[in-house]
Amino acid sequence: MIKNIIFDYGNVLVDWNPAYLFLPVFNGDDEKCRFFTDNICNREWFTRMDRGEDMDVCVAELQTLHPEYADAVAMFRDRWFDMCHGDIPGMLEIIQDLKQKGYGVFGLTNWPAATFAEARRRFKTIGSIDNYVVSSSVHLAKPEPAIYQLLLSRYNLNACECIFIDDRKDNVDAAISLGMSGIVYPGTADRLSGFLQKALQPDKKK
Numbered sequence: 001m002i003k004n005i006i007f008d009y010g011n012v013l014v015d016w017n018p019a020y021l022f023l024p025v026f027n028g029d030d031e032k033c034r035f036f037t038d039n040i041c042n043r044e045w046f047t048r049m050d051r052g053e054d055m056d057v058c059v060a061e062l063q064t065l066h067p068e069y070a071d072a073v074a075m076f077r078d079r080w081f082d083m084c085h086g087d088i089p090g091m092l093e094i095i096q097d098l099k100q101k102g103y104g105v106f107g108l109t110n111w112p113a114a115t116f117a118e119a120r121r122r123f124k125t126i127g128s129i130d131n132y133v134v135s136s137s138v139h140l141a142k143p144e145p146a147i148y149q150l151l152l153s154r155y156n157l158n159a160c161e162c163i164f165i166d167d168r169k170d171n172v173d174a175a176i177s178l179g180m181s182g183i184v185y186p187g188t189a190d191r192l193s194g195f196l197q198k199a200l201q202p203d204k205k206k
Contacts, residue, residue: 002181002200004104004157007095008142008166009111012185013125015085018076025072040069041076049112052136080115087125090189094196095128103200107132108151108164110141131155142166143174152178163199165192 010016026032063070107129113136140147159179172182
């Protein structure tokens with residue numbers, strides 16, 4: 001029986017995309033923007049901050065490696081929230097509905113320490129979840145099994161009673177490998193609601 005729903009944050013609760021910031025920086029040139037986000041400010045680099053490395057240090061190191069992109073790299077830190085386009089419509093209502101029905105609602109996110117407190121203030125979806133694990137505070141990151149296990153142990157959860165929702169299949173697969181159910185975020189809150197209704201159908205909770 002499913003008792004707990006665990007949400008990723010970026011692109012599940014909040015619309016986050018580096019292109020929102022950097023496409024205008026590169027004057028709408030999609031190829032230049034993609035090169036920058038794939039090769040300069042890329043996932044490997046910002047995952048270091050997700051694991052708790054200091055953002056100022058990471059920015060300075062990357063500026064030294066790529067001085068021609070120094071100004072753009074600084075924007076990743078100085079204009080971080082320009083990469084966010086707000087709460088994903090309908091997700092707050094899903095969270096509220098799950099709580100009203102008696103389900104436990106938890107968060108498990110890869111998120112840099114420098115912006116997390118402000119994100120909780122800015123975004124109602126993130127602020128509505130009181131029990132969570134943030135990668136940067138524990139120096140782990142999805143899809144490492146240890147961060148899922150930490151969430152389970154911190155809140156005394158049984159993996160078989162949890163559904164984990166993330167926009168990345170590798171993160172969902174890691175949760176499934178530990179005994180959870182998993183949903184790859186299907187792109188809209190309405191679609192997710194349909195997936196959840198099916199997943200929770202065997203439960204007797206109303």
